[in-house]
Amino acid sequence: MTNPTTTVTAPTSRTADIAASRRRTASATTARRQGLGRAIASEWIKIRTLRSTWIGMALVVLVLVGFGGLAAATSTGSVAGPSDGGGGTDPLSVVLSGANFAVLVISVLGCLAGAREYSSRMIAATVAAVPRRWQVVVSKSIVFGAVTAVTAVTGVLGAFWLGMAILAGGDAATVALTDDDTLRELAGMAGYITAIGTFGLGLGILLRSIAGSIGAVVAGVMILPPLAGALLPASWDEILQYLPSSAGAAFTTVQGAGREVLSPGAGAAVLITWVIAALGGAIISISHRDA
Amino acid sequence: MIELQQLSKQYSDKVAVDGISAVIRPGVVTGFLGPNGAGKSTTMRMILGLDRPTSGTALVNGRPYAKTSAPLAEVGALLDAKGVDGGRSARNHLLWLGATVGVGARRVEEVLGTVGLTEVAGKPAGKFSLGMGQRLGIAAALLADPGVLILDEPVNGLDLDGIQWIRALLTELAEGGRTVLLSSHLMSEMQLVADHLLVIGQGRILADTSMDDFIADSSDGLVIVVSPDTNTLAPLLTGTGATVTSPEIGRLEVRGLTADAIGDAAALHKLRLHSLIPVEASLETAYLNLTRDSVEYTGANPHNTHSTTTTDARRAA
Numbered sequence: 208m209t210n211p212t213t214t215v216t217a218p219t220s221r222t223a224d225i226a227a228s229r230r231r232t233a234s235a236t237t238a239r240r241q242g243l244g245r246a247i248a249s250e251w252i253k254i255r256t257l258r259s260t261w262i263g264m265a266l267v268v269l270v271l272v273g274f275g276g277l278a279a280a281t282s283t284g285s286v287a288g289p290s291d292g293g294g295g296t297d298p299l300s301v302v303l304s305g306a307n308f309a310v311l312v313i314s315v316l317g318c319l320a321g322a323r324e325y326s327s328r329m330i331a332a333t334v335a336a337v338p339r340r341w342q343v344v345v346s347k348s349i350v351f352g353a354v355t356a357v358t359a360v361t362g363v364l365g366a367f368w369l370g371m372a373i374l375a376g377g378d379a380a381t382v383a384l385t386d387d388d389t390l391r392e393l394a395g396m397a398g399y400i401t402a403i404g405t406f407g408l409g410l411g412i413l414l415r416s417i418a419g420s421i422g423a424v425v426a427g428v429m430i431l432p433p434l435a436g437a438l439l440p441a442s443w444d445e446i447l448q449y450l451p452s453s454a455g456a457a458f459t460t461v462q463g464a465g466r467e468v469l470s471p472g473a474g475a476a477v478l479i480t481w482v483i484a485a486l487g488g489a490i491i492s493i494s495h496r497d498a
Numbered sequence: 499m500i501e502l503q504q505l506s507k508q509y510s511d512k513v514a515v516d517g518i519s520a521v522i523r524p525g526v527v528t529g530f531l532g533p534n535g536a537g538k539s540t541t542m543r544m545i546l547g548l549d550r551p552t553s554g555t556a557l558v559n560g561r562p563y564a565k566t567s568a569p570l571a572e573v574g575a576l577l578d579a580k581g582v583d584g585g586r587s588a589r590n591h592l593l594w595l596g597a598t599v600g601v602g603a604r605r606v607e608e609v610l611g612t613v614g615l616t617e618v619a620g621k622p623a624g625k626f627s628l629g630m631g632q633r634l635g636i637a638a639a640l641l642a643d644p645g646v647l648i649l650d651e652p653v654n655g656l657d658l659d660g661i662q663w664i665r666a667l668l669t670e671l672a673e674g675g676r677t678v679l680l681s682s683h684l685m686s687e688m689q690l691v692a693d694h695l696l697v698i699g700q701g702r703i704l705a706d707t708s709m710d711d712f713i714a715d716s717s718d719g720l721v722i723v724v725s726p727d728t729n730t731l732a733p734l735l736t737g738t739g740a741t742v743t744s745p746e747i748g749r750l751e752v753r754g755l756t757a758d759a760i761g762d763a764a765a766l767h768k769l770r771l772h773s774l775i776p777v778e779a780s781l782e783t784a785y786l787n788l789t790r791d792s793v794e795y796t797g798a799n800p801h802n803t804h805s806t807t808t809t810d811a812r813r814a815a
């Protein structure tokens with residue numbers, strides 16, 4: 208039987224073998240250096256070649272425009288509503304009534320974008336192709352963030368135009384796009400939706416579980432904050448205003464947890480910090496754990 | 499070429515790979531052979547940087563894989579044929595992969611053709627059979643024309659046609675100067691494809707040998723020869739040191755020579771061969787003995803260390 212001790216290679220033959228391997232590779236292929244730009248190009252192909260992306264993004268636009276239009280119609284009295292109208296007297300919050308549903312949908316889409324490759328086990332192919340793994344997180348968040356931003360802007364503008372048209376038709380008060388703060392509020396809402404989606408993406412990569420990350424985001428952003436605001440004593444409000452949804456409430460019409468909100472600028476900074484923390488955690492996790 | 503230096507991987511409750519050192523050379527197909535759970539997949543995952551070694555290193559063309567500038571063009575790998583997104587078409591799967599190193603649609607169509615998936619390239623990969631999935635995995639491995647190929651159980655799920663196809667493909671790739679490492683838990687598959695054998699059991703290298711040597715050294719390297727010229731052939735083979743017996747007229751049982759060598763010798767002397775049958779069961783048995791010994795030995799001594807590896811393997815040999 209063969210003597211199984213491992214053969215030690217002579218240095219010269221090793222160098223020759225490496226050279227032979229390299230020479231082959233260099234001559235026969237058109238492959239280029241892998242960098243962040245190519246990682247982004249790759250993630251863009253991934254995201255646009257899944258039908259669920261298009262369905263999900265369409266759903267975000269649909270709930271924004273649909274619920275906004277419905278709330279506007281309800282508040283003018285042309286549609287009988289469950290209570291006395293959508294969001295009270297502020298026309299802008301009426302037409303943005305779909306925001307909560309949009310945030311719910313984008314949370315799910317973000318978590319899917321982050322964790323889907325773990326459930327299909329395709330993540331191995333991804334990190335083999337992009338071994339500098341921070342690029343996987345960064346390129347995914349850039350691509351998902353961009354697609355989400357375009358979607359959210361489309362949905363918010365669509366809700367604004369349809370909602371305002373319905374309000375105007377019902378002789379209710381409206382605001383114009385050129386009015387003070389209108390654009391800022393609309394951009395804020397689109398930004399909030401984008402931020403929560405990207406936050407979900409980070410958690411999806413961090414937790415490696417679609418169900419787990421959806422549960423965490425939906426609970427942390429949508430379910431627990433209002434509960435905490437209602438149940439905890441007022442002394443907690445100082446802390447609660449740093450939750451992602453409260454930070455969003457500082458510059459949008461979404462509901463915060465406590466009675467206090469930060470200034471719009473501080474709220475935006477806090478929200479961005481949450482997103483960066485989730486993505487940073489995702490980078491640390493993906494870089495150190497086995498794929 | 500791939501170099502493994504004292505490569506080890508310990509999971510929380512289990513040493514999966516235990517101090518492997520080996521060199522996998524270009525120009526030949528190296529078979530990575532070992533029973534299920536021997537540590538083949540874990541070793542391959544460490545070469546690709548998917549799993550972090552507990553200790554030791556794995557180098558591809560002299561560098562860690564993660565440090566290569568165009569990874570997909572350095573190593574093409576098929577590790578998990580089911581590891582694709584079922585909602586994306588085969589073509590789009592290859593497109594996103596290729597995009598990481600700037601390989602585009604033209605090359606994607608080329609490899610789809612090579613593996614015979616052109617017709618179904620637009621179908622969602624989730625609808626693929628196991629064999630089609632393996633072909634997609636092979637297409638992905640070939641995509642950026644890498645110098646090193648790592649294929650984990652690529653024959654799994656392929657029909658006989660598929661096996662023959664992959665055998666021809668791998669041989670051609672190796673002849674083109676590539677490094678080809680493929681794993682299997684079946685000796686019968688390796689026999690067909692591999693030029694060199696790396697046998698692994700319980701996370702340790704049990705044999706690192708050319709296929710020809712393994713065959714020749716197998717305790718019972720029996721070849722059955724049917725020929726009308728046995729009278730001339732028998733002394734000829736005996737002359738080269740082989741043991742030859744003749745259980746009946748026109749039939750020889752040869753030990754100590756490979757079928758290739760017997761065929762060549764016969765051709766050289768213009769002798770007719772009607773059958774030339776390597777008795778493969780012996781190879782399978784040799785492999786089983788090699789790995790079974792290792793399993794028993796380590797089973798009795800679960801805490802033994804690297805220093806015992808060689809003795810362990812010698813004992814097996």
Ligand SMILES: Nc1ncnc2c1ncn2[C@@H]1O[C@H](COP(=O)(O)OP(=O)(O)O)[C@@H](O)[C@H]1O
Pocket residue numbers: 509510512513514532533534535536537538539540541
């Ligand atoms: N992620 C993991 N966690 C714990 N144990 C693992 C893990 N992956 C593999 N193992 C164990 O390591 C051993 C080697 O596995 P593997 O490399 O898959 O073997 P092979 O590919 O040769 O069948 C097996 O006992 C397996 O159960």
Ligand SMILES: [Mg+2]
Pocket residue numbers: 535538539540650
């Ligand atoms: Mg395996």
